[in-house]
Amino acid sequence: QVQLVESGGGVVQPGGSLRFSCAASGFSFSNFGMHWVRQAPGKGLEWVAFIRYDGSNKYYGDSVKGRFAISRDNSKNTLYLQMNSLRPEDTAVYYCAKSSGTTVYYYMDVWGKGTTVTVSS
Amino acid sequence: QSALTQPASVSGSPGQSITISCTGTSSDVGGYNSVSWYQQHPGKAPKLIIYDVSIRPSGVSSRFSGSKSGNTASLTISGLQGEDEADYYCSSYTSTPNWVFGGGTKLTVL
Numbered sequence: 001q002v003q004l005v006e007s008g009g010g011v012v013q014p015g016g017s018l019r020f021s022c023a024a025s026g027f028s029f030s031n032f033g034m035h036w037v038r039q040a041p042g043k044g045l046e047w048v049a050f051i052r053y054d055g056s057n058k059y060y061g062d063s064v065k066g067r068f069a070i071s072r073d074n075s076k077n078t079l080y081l082q083m084n085s086l087r088p089e090d091t092a093v094y095y096c097a098k099s100s101g102t103t104v105y106y107y108m109d110v111w112g113k114g115t116t117v118t119v120s121s
Numbered sequence: 122q123s124a125l126t127q128p129a130s131v132s133g134s135p136g137q138s139i140t141i142s143c144t145g146t147s148s149d150v151g152g153y154n155s156v157s158w159y160q161q162h163p164g165k166a167p168k169l170i171i172y173d174v175s176i177r178p179s180g181v182s183s184r185f186s187g188s189k190s191g192n193t194a195s196l197t198i199s200g201l202q203g204e205d206e207a208d209y210y211c212s213s214y215t216s217t218p219n220w221v222f223g224g225g226t227k228l229t230v231l
Contacts (some may be wrong), residue, residue, distance in 0.1 A: 035220070037167075044124070045159070045167065045210050061220050095166060104218050107157040109178070111166040115128040 002026040004096050004112030011118045016086050020115055022079040022096030030054070030074035035098035035108050036081050038092040048094070049081065053102040064090075086119045125150065125211055125223035134161040140201040141226045143211030144192060149221055153191035154215035158196045161225075162207045164193060171196060198228070206230045 008020040022034070036048040040048035048068040050059045058070050069082040079096050093116050126144040132140040143150065143158075150156055156174045159167035169178055171187035174194060184199045194213070198205055211223040 037222075045161075045212070045222040047212070047220040047222060050220070059217075061219060100172065104220075105153075105155055105214055107155060107169070107172045107212070107214075108159075108220075109169050109172070111168070113166050 002098060002110045004098060004110060006094065006096050006112045006115035007116035009094070009117050011120065012086055014087060014119055014121050016106045016119070017082070018086065019083070019118055020094055020096075020117075022081075022112060023068045024079065024096075024098070027098065028066075029072075029077040031102065033104065033106060034070075034072060034079045035097040035099060035103055036070060036079075036094060037097055037108065037111075038090075038094045039059045039106040039114075040089070040092045043092075046092075050099070050104045051079070052104070057104070059104050083117070086117070090118050091117060123221070125213060125221055127211060127223035128227045129208075130135075130227045130229065132231055133198075133201045134231045135201050135203065137201050138157065138197060139228065141196045141198075141209055141211075141228070143194040143196070143213075143223045145194075145213055145221070146192055148210075148217075149213040149215040150170070150189065150194050152216060153214045154189070156187070156189060156194045157212050158194075159210045159212065160207050161210065167210065201230050203230050 001020040098110040100106040100109040158171040163165045175187040
């Protein structure tokens with residue numbers, strides 16, 4: 001059974017940094033791309049980032065480009081999201097989601113339960 | 122990248138059918154068949170219900186169907202049931218390349 005478990009959420013001050021992890025199990029992690037998607041309180045879904053199955057290509061949403069970095073460790077079946085220069089508008093539940101394929105073209109088929117970050121002073 | 126346009130809310134009575142639209146541009150919905158739909162119940166993670174415009178994943182009820190015409194994709198739910206009450210999001214691959222979601226539609230079963 002495919003399972004994605006996010007961790008690393010918390011409260012951070014504006015301008016601070018945080019790193020999320022997403023532990024994957026139940027599938028061949030190194031064969032699939034991975035996404036991060038976020039949802040601000042009471043708002044809709046916003047795509048954040050994607051990384052190819054081998055880590056060779058990364059793509060970011062405009063609102064996080066230059067501040068967030070997606071990475072993966074296929075030996076540990078783990079996806080990461082490093083978030084720097086955090087802003088109050090980054091407050092959200094962050095979901096990791098498995099891609100149905102190897103490249104950014106493929107849709108998100110399985111989602112984790114999410115981890116929450118609150119950016120506040 | 123602008124969000125795809127969905128109605129904020131729709132409603133229907135049990136047994137009825139409803140359709141949720143999702144309008145984009147030729148750079149996303151109109152240009153690719155990588156359109157998917159997600160169902161999200163309060164406090165839960167999104168669940169994939171339609172991918173590649175009209176394909177249902179294994180285990181998803183046949184009451185859910187998808188289609189696309191030009192720059193607009195649609196999700197139809199037939200034989201509405203109480204458990205269908207949820208938020209629904211469309212998403213599309215874009216030419217950037219990246220992904221974009223719709224603003225979400227709240228379905229109320231009357």
